[in-house]
Amino acid sequence: MPCERKPMRYGHSEGHTEVCFDERGRFIVTCGNDGDVRIWEGLDDDDPKFITVGEKAYSLALKNGKLVTAGSNNTVQIHTFPDGEPDGILTRFTTNATHVTFNSSGSRVAAGSSDFMVKVVEVSDSSQQKTLRGHEAPVLSVTFDPKDDFLASSSCDGSVVVWNIEEQTQVISWPLLQKTNDVTNAKSLCRLAWQPRAGKFLAVPVDTKVHLYERGSWDHVSTLSDDLLTQPINVVTWSPCGRFLAAGSVGGSLTVWDANSKLCVERCKHEKGFTVCGLAWHPSGGQIAYTDTEGCLCLLDGLSTSASDAKDYDALFDDDDDDDDRLVDEGLSGANSPVKKREDEDEDDFLMPATGRVRNRGAFLDDENSLGHEICYSTFYVFPGPLPTHPQKAFQSGSTPAHLTHRFMMWNSVGIVRGYNDEQDNAVDVEFHDTAVHHAMHLTNSLGHTVADLSQEAVLLACPGTDELASKLQCLHFSSWDTNKEWMVDLPSGEDVRALCLGRGWAAVATSVQMLRLFSIGGVQREVFSLPGAAVCMAAHGEQLMIVYHRATGFDGEQALGVQLLQLGRRKRQIINGEPLPLTLRSHLTWLGFTAEGTPCYVDSDGVVRMLNRSLGNTWTPVCHTRETCKSKSDHYWVVGVHENPQQLRCIPCKGSRYPPTLPRPAVAILPFKLPLCQTSTEKGQMEEQFLRSVLFHHHYGFLSSSGYEVDEDGQTRSQKEQQELLMKMFALSCKLEREFRAVELAELMTHNVVPLAIRYASRSRRMALAQRLSELALEKSNQVQEEEEQDEEEPEYSGIRRPSGRKSAPLAGSAGKANKAPVLKPLAPRPKPRSKVPVSPKTGFQLWLEENRKNIVADHPDMEETDVIKDAMGRFRTLSADERLKLQPAIRYFFLLFFLRPLGGSRNDP
Amino acid sequence: MDPSEVEFLAEKETVKIIPNFSLDKIYLIGGDLGPFNPGLPVDVPVWLALNLKQRQKCRIVPPEWMDVEKLEEMRELERKEDMFTPVPSPYYMELTKLLLNHASDNIPKADDIRTLVKDIWDTRIAKLRLSADSFISQQEAHAKLDNLTLMEINTIRSFLLDSLNCMYKLRSNLQPGSSKGQAMDY
Numbered sequence A: 001m002p003c004e005r006k007p008m009r010y011g012h013s014e015g016h017t018e019v020c021f022d023e024r025g026r027f028i029v030t031c032g033n034d035g036d037v038r039i040w041e042g043l044d045d046d047d048p049k050f051i052t053v054g055e056k057a058y059s060l061a062l063k064n065g066k067l068v069t070a071g072s073n074n075t076v077q078i079h080t081f082p083d084g085e086p087d088g089i090l091t092r093f094t095t096n097a098t099h100v101t102f103n104s105s106g107s108r109v110a111a112g113s114s115d116f117m118v119k120v121v122e123v124s125d126s127s128q129q130k131t132l133r134g135h136e137a138p139v140l141s142v143t144f145d146p147k148d149d150f151l152a153s154s155s156c157d158g159s160v161v162v163w164n165i166e167e168q169t170q171v172i173s174w175p176l177l178q179k180t181n182d183v184t185n186a187k188s189l190c191r192l193a194w195q196p197r198a199g200k201f202l203a204v205p206v207d208t209k210v211h212l213y214e215r216g217s218w219d220h221v222s223t224l225s226d227d228l229l230t231q232p233i234n235v236v237t238w239s240p241c242g243r244f245l246a247a248g249s250v251g252g253s254l255t256v257w258d259a260n261s262k263l264c265v266e267r268c269k270h271e272k273g274f275t276v277c278g279l280a281w282h283p284s285g286g287q288i289a290y291t292d293t294e295g296c297l298c299l300l301d302g303l304s305t306s307a308s309d310a311k312d313y314d315a316l317f318d319d320d321d322d323d324d325d326r327l328v329d330e331g332l333s334g335a336n337s338p339v340k341k342r343e344d345e346d347e348d349d350f351l352m353p354a355t356g357r358v359r360n361r362g363a364f365l366d367d368e369n370s371l372g373h374e375i376c377y378s379t380f381y382v383f384p385g386p387l388p389t390h391p392q393k394a395f396q397s398g399s400t401p402a403h404l405t406h407r408f409m410m411w412n413s414v415g416i417v418r419g420y421n422d423e424q425d426n427a428v429d430v431e432f433h434d435t436a437v438h439h440a441m442h443l444t445n446s447l448g449h450t451v452a453d454l455s456q457e458a459v460l461l462a463c464p465g466t467d468e469l470a471s472k473l474q475c476l477h478f479s480s481w482d483t484n485k486e487w488m489v490d491l492p493s494g495e496d497v498r499a500l501c502l503g504r505g506w507a508a509v510a511t512s513v514q515m516l517r518l519f520s521i522g523g524v525q526r527e528v529f530s531l532p533g534a535a536v537c538m539a540a541h542g543e544q545l546m547i548v549y550h551r552a553t554g555f556d557g558e559q560a561l562g563v564q565l566l567q568l569g570r571r572k573r574q575i576i577n578g579e580p581l582p583l584t585l586r587s588h589l590t591w592l593g594f595t596a597e598g599t600p601c602y603v604d605s606d607g608v609v610r611m612l613n614r615s616l617g618n619t620w621t622p623v624c625h626t627r628e629t630c631k632s633k634s635d636h637y638w639v640v641g642v643h644e645n646p647q648q649l650r651c652i653p654c655k656g657s658r659y660p661p662t663l664p665r666p667a668v669a670i671l672p673f674k675l676p677l678c679q680t681s682t683e684k685g686q687m688e689e690q691f692l693r694s695v696l697f698h699h700h701y702g703f704l705s706s707s708g709y710e711v712d713e714d715g716q717t718r719s720q721k722e723q724q725e726l727l728m729k730m731f732a733l734s735c736k737l738e739r740e741f742r743a744v745e746l747a748e749l750m751t752h753n754v755v756p757l758a759i760r761y762a763s764r765s766r767r768m769a770l771a772q773r774l775s776e777l778a779l780e781k782s783n784q785v786q787e788e789e790e791q792d793e794e795e796p797e798y799s800g801i802r803r804p805s806g807r808k809s810a811p812l813a814g815s816a817g818k819a820n821k822a823p824v825l826k827p828l829a830p831r832p833k834p835r836s837k838v839p840v841s842p843k844t845g846f847q848l849w850l851e852e853n854r855k856n857i858v859a860d861h862p863d864m865e866e867t868d869v870i871k872d873a874m875g876r877f878r879t880l881s882a883d884e885r886l887k888l889q890p891a892i893r894y895f896f897l898l899f900f901l902r903p904l905g906g907s908r909n910d911p
Numbered sequence B: 001m002d003p004s005e006v007e008f009l010a011e012k013e014t015v016k017i018i019p020n021f022s023l024d025k026i027y028l029i030g031g032d033l034g035p036f037n038p039g040l041p042v043d044v045p046v047w048l049a050l051n052l053k054q055r056q057k058c059r060i061v062p063p064e065w066m067d068v069e070k071l072e073e074m075r076e077l078e079r080k081e082d083m084f085t086p087v088p089s090p091y092y093m094e095l096t097k098l099l100l101n102h103a104s105d106n107i108p109k110a111d112d113i114r115t116l117v118k119d120i121w122d123t124r125i126a127k128l129r130l131s132a133d134s135f136i137s138q139q140e141a142h143a144k145l146d147n148l149t150l151m152e153i154n155t156i157r158s159f160l161l162d163s164l165n166c167m168y169k170l171r172s173n174l175q176p177g178s179s180k181g182q183a184m185d186y
Helices: A305-318 A323-336 A356-366 A370-381 A683-696 A699-706 A713-736 A740-749 A755-764 A768-794 A810-821 A845-860 A866-879 A882-887 A892-909 B003-010 B046-054 B068-080 B092-106 B110-137 B150-174 B181-185
Strands: A018-021 A028-031 A036-040 A049-052 A057-063 A066-071 A075-080 A086-092 A097-102 A108-113 A118-122 A129-132 A139-144 A150-155 A159-164 A169-175 A201-206 A209-214 A220-224 A233-238 A244-249 A253-258 A263-269 A276-281 A288-292 A296-301 A406-411 A415-421 A426-432 A441-444 A451-454 A459-463 A472-476 A486-490 A497-502 A506-511 A515-520 A525-530 A535-541 A544-550 A561-567 A573-580 A589-594 A600-604 A608-613 A619-625 A636-643 A648-654 A669-671 B014-019 B026-028 B031-033 B042-045 B058-061
Touching (some): A028 A057, A028 A296, A036 A057, A086 A108, A150 A201, A201 A233, A233 A276, A244 A276, A451 A497, A608 A636, A619 A683, A683 A713, A740 A755, A845 A866, B003 B092, B031 B042, B046 B058, B058 B092, B068 B110
Parallel strands (some): A018 A276
Antiparallel strands (some): A018 A028, A036 A049, A066 A075, A075 A086, A139 A150, A150 A159, A209 A220, A406 A415, A497 A506, A506 A515, A561 A573, A648 A669, B014 B042
16 A cells, blocks of 8 residues: 655755654654754654754664764763753763664663774663674664664674673674775665564665574574665664564665565655665654655655555465566556565465455464564554644744744734843844834843734733743833833733734733633723633734634644634624634644734635635635745745735745744745636736736725725725726627627626726627627616715715725625714724715716706796706706717726727727 | 946945835936835835935845855855956945945844955956956957956056056157157057
């Protein structure tokens, strides 16, 4: 059964590396030429913990929370695991040690060195050493017998020696390897491996084969080989159950054999063909981690070796002697296909069974190592079901991980809060992008604050509670006009701050007991309510508060997040109540915030930026995929802000990591937005994307005006113009492609004063049917507008919210209407002239007509009142034909479009 | 030409700054600049960048080539090659001097960069002198030099031309047949 090869990733600088798992299989631990030991929480861990053990680390071993490393300073050191505290020096050599290993109980360590010696040291008492002398060249590898009687070592002098540890004598020595003078020149690292548990076999990699020697008799009982292995095997290791043997070779081949059947059950090639020099089997047996001489770490996952075994047997009997077929198969099925090959040395008692599977089970029970196999069987065979995902921890968007000594505690549109926590200093630096807001601040962080937020008014800091001290919230309200610029609040004991944010005039804090506390910016406790789940992140803008929390347990890498959006201020209400937050498959939330214009936004770990679409029932639209613009797979963009007008995604490009370092100071880059529409390479798709994006990024005007904020009217008209222009282009394109129905659909989206242009275009390109339909549409639209305007005349107080067309959905208009009447508590900036648009609004057809014809009406009925004149005029206007009315539409403003239309339409239709 | 005039020309080069103030687009004869958003990089001419920096209104982002590793590479190449190698910027010396004098706090490893650029400059000037020497000693009529910057040409121009003039005079005096007036043609 093919296993999954996870993408490789860089772990160390190039040179020799080693890898092992901790006993519970939670961490992958690697060491390399850069002298660091890295502790990875799985392959996707972007920020592994590291312990620096020296200038170089040649080898490592891990057992019982003790990490033993062979460093370049000729010592073998112990560190505690996973804390990484130095725990003393175990032993010294006259030159560097080449390989260290634990015995099965973890009580002893064996180390081989380039000074030809092997030492066996008690971990508890390093004075109890046994030195094994006899090699005549640097030692390549050492391994303990699981029963602790023997020790095997290989050396550059070409010999593999088994020692009796107590007597410090050689039991047997095989001249198997090529002689060399140094480890670096050795063709193979020749890492030996003794079968765990029973310890029946000692595996010795000899060139491209693995020899198995039987314990006690020291006979060469069998050889594991594979035809496709062409280069020397560097390292071998047994599966925890002792049944399978994995080997990694020069040139990057990985092979797994079943030691009972001597069959190759798995085969894999290194992604880049680098030489494998470290190999470790996960304690559950389902994964193999390996490292190469270029410092990369890779993982083979899904080694379902026992299940495949049953299949192997079935397959084996189908094409047992069919060697030709097999070879063809190999060629076709590539690196992953296991080859079923039986060795000549196969046990004689292997009888031809009636059915492979049953016979196979029988073989298990008869075997003397059946205990080991059964365990192996059970660990492999039980279907674990969908595994729950580790719920992501609470975070502040715009902060880098808390364990870093120098980190960003917050980077938002207002400024930067940096935290320093090293030997010299524990401090917080606050810096504002705009120095007009406030000068930079340097605070000593005596309380140990870990989370922070920054707004135009204040800095909010919070620290987790300890045994004696409660979790504290500190607010530096620098914009306060009195002399007291600071307040502090203790949270009830047992309650820790998890996330916080600053809105305009208020602060919100989510705590570990799933509570949300609202404070005014001056420190008054205003509200407290319970959250439906553990908070993940919060964001605020003006009067809006957005909270993301764990809705439930996610499975198979998914996070189950829910989102709440609240409108605070005088009229408090919940806009989104706990709906699931859509994330890309197997990703988590990495940034949550609002655009500068107040539209909720978030980014997931896959780099997809999503924005709330208020006009489509508060759905989330992906507006950008930052990873698409990354050059390398390990590059990321760290988002710091989103702007809708102009459309900008502000982010920091990070090479090879997810977040930037504090030094050198990262520079902000700007990414454009791009909706993931189909066929954006075509002209049609491009224009559709532009139009949709323009409409989407236009919605904030409606929201801003409805919540009483100042609106950039220039920008609004500009974007409307852009939309109409795009519609006209799309209209022209569909005319050109003979898609008249589509053209009418597009015309329906146009405003009433652009439709005449479309009619003109259609008639000029001799599409009379289309022009006819469009004129009907235009009539309908102008009637609609007129009705709206008549209503406006009757109810002048609604005229403030004019809309260019009926395209906007009803709920938005409704909320706009309601909110408009309610006075606003604290607008970002006062609206200068809310109804300034009325006098400059374009005149309707009726008004134009009335101006022209007023004289006639007044002449006919000189005695009429003003209202009667209008009524009479209205009657006359209604009797006019549609065409006559159309002439009066104020389409003049869009004359610029003609410049565009001429080349498109003119080329074909004008004589 | 005065070195200060060359420096003046160099000040027209653009450089990225991160302003800490907010200002709309400004419309100048040389082109529009901005808009300036706090915290967002923007391209401006060096003269404006230095002015803003002096008033502590911005941080200067050093040009891409102003990096120790890149300059080291360039220095090695310059030393290895007999010809002049292409320089990172036609005003590399002037920009280095201007930016390092006024904004050394924004440039990581400013001292190393100063030394490196000085090394490159010295190597190039030495080459230039050497080629001038061989030009004269071999009595060539013309020579071609690629990848020279304005400042480099400027340093040698007056000296080289004057000395050629002098030598012409001396030579024409040595040869009795030639008239004196020809020397004045320069």
